[in-house]
Amino acid sequence: MGTGIVANAAMLLPHRSPALESFALAVWVLAALLLVVISAATAIHWIRHPERARSHFSAPAMAPFYGAPPMALLTVGAGALLVGRDLIGLDAAVFVDSVLWGLGTALGLLVSVAIPVLMFVRHDLEPKSTFATWLMPVVPPMVSAATGAALIPHLPSAELQQAMLLGCYAMFGLSLVTSLITITLVWSRLLYFDIGPAQMVPTLWIVLGPLGQSITAAGLLGGQAESAIAAPYGVAMEAMGVLYGLPIWGFAVCWIAIVATITIRTIRKHLPFSLTWWSFTFPVGTVVTGTSVLAVQTGSGPLGWIAVGLYAFLVFAWATALANTLRNTWSGALLLAPAPAPQPA
Numbered sequence: 001m002g003t004g005i006v007a008n009a010a011m012l013l014p015h016r017s018p019a020l021e022s023f024a025l026a027v028w029v030l031a032a033l034l035l036v037v038i039s040a041a042t043a044i045h046w047i048r049h050p051e052r053a054r055s056h057f058s059a060p061a062m063a064p065f066y067g068a069p070p071m072a073l074l075t076v077g078a079g080a081l082l083v084g085r086d087l088i089g090l091d092a093a094v095f096v097d098s099v100l101w102g103l104g105t106a107l108g109l110l111v112s113v114a115i116p117v118l119m120f121v122r123h124d125l126e127p128k129s130t131f132a133t134w135l136m137p138v139v140p141p142m143v144s145a146a147t148g149a150a151l152i153p154h155l156p157s158a159e160l161q162q163a164m165l166l167g168c169y170a171m172f173g174l175s176l177v178t179s180l181i182t183i184t185l186v187w188s189r190l191l192y193f194d195i196g197p198a199q200m201v202p203t204l205w206i207v208l209g210p211l212g213q214s215i216t217a218a219g220l221l222g223g224q225a226e227s228a229i230a231a232p233y234g235v236a237m238e239a240m241g242v243l244y245g246l247p248i249w250g251f252a253v254c255w256i257a258i259v260a261t262i263t264i265r266t267i268r269k270h271l272p273f274s275l276t277w278w279s280f281t282f283p284v285g286t287v288v289t290g291t292s293v294l295a296v297q298t299g300s301g302p303l304g305w306i307a308v309g310l311y312a313f314l315v316f317a318w319a320t321a322l323a324n325t326l327r328n329t330w331s332g333a334l335l336l337a338p339a340p341a342p343q344p345a
Helices: 005-014 019-047 048-056 063-082 088-119 132-138 139-153 158-191 196-230 233-269 277-282 282-297 301-331
Strands: none
Touching: 005 019, 005 063, 005 282, 005 301, 019 048, 019 063, 048 277, 063 088, 063 132, 063 139, 088 132, 088 139, 088 158, 088 282, 132 158, 139 158, 139 196, 158 196, 158 282, 196 233, 196 277, 196 282, 233 282, 277 282, 277 301, 282 301
């Protein structure tokens, strides 16, 4: 999903070029290939090591990451319509997006219930063990809401289009409320305890995920509402995209300033590479898409160029995470058994 968002965000920018679109297509193809390879590797892992795979559900540090697979399916599926349609054709793009959206949404809804239940009844947690990774299982329904908007016009009847729109808004609410609760817990942990181990600092950027994705969802769904819902609700939903999006965008910018300061402080001390560095990609990408949607809705030139600037940072962060992942995989460092999770003091 960290690779797919680079392609999708490029196609939503208010300022694009043929070179950027070609770059987006290449990145989407890479994301699709990664999805196939990693899905196959995961399936093999479950077949060959089922006990270890199941044990991840019982590990508080691992269980939240089951939110990643549905978001990967949804991101690559959305890219089929946004980016891949010129390569594979519109009909094939709609089919691919529909299949991946259906799979990603079903899995995301399952995860958004199952992982919190496990955390409530089985995991031994305390306030200091709160990390932004807890957002991972509750964000997928928001990604479904944002990516589902593009499929609405391709549904065969007005009734199905309306049902899809209403379902996406329901998932928007599901994810928004649970995300706000979790973000409050993360803020409390930072306020009353500390920022945690250095390798977990990049995960603070995950907070941007539900913020940016909710802005994107509100704007894209609002654009479909006027034709699917009778007045005055359709018009109101379209207006909500801006009335909701701008205040949340303000908090997202505030959070970027906070976590950028914490990250720079940690880099000066020492920030070892780990897969948490991918937290710099997808969450930032959602802010790019949210800013782009707001720029188009409001006609704001400054917002459009801010989106371009954020996209430049996204590409830099993605290239850095990818290069370090490839280097550490080649050296074998990422293939070693993980160190025990840090325990709260």
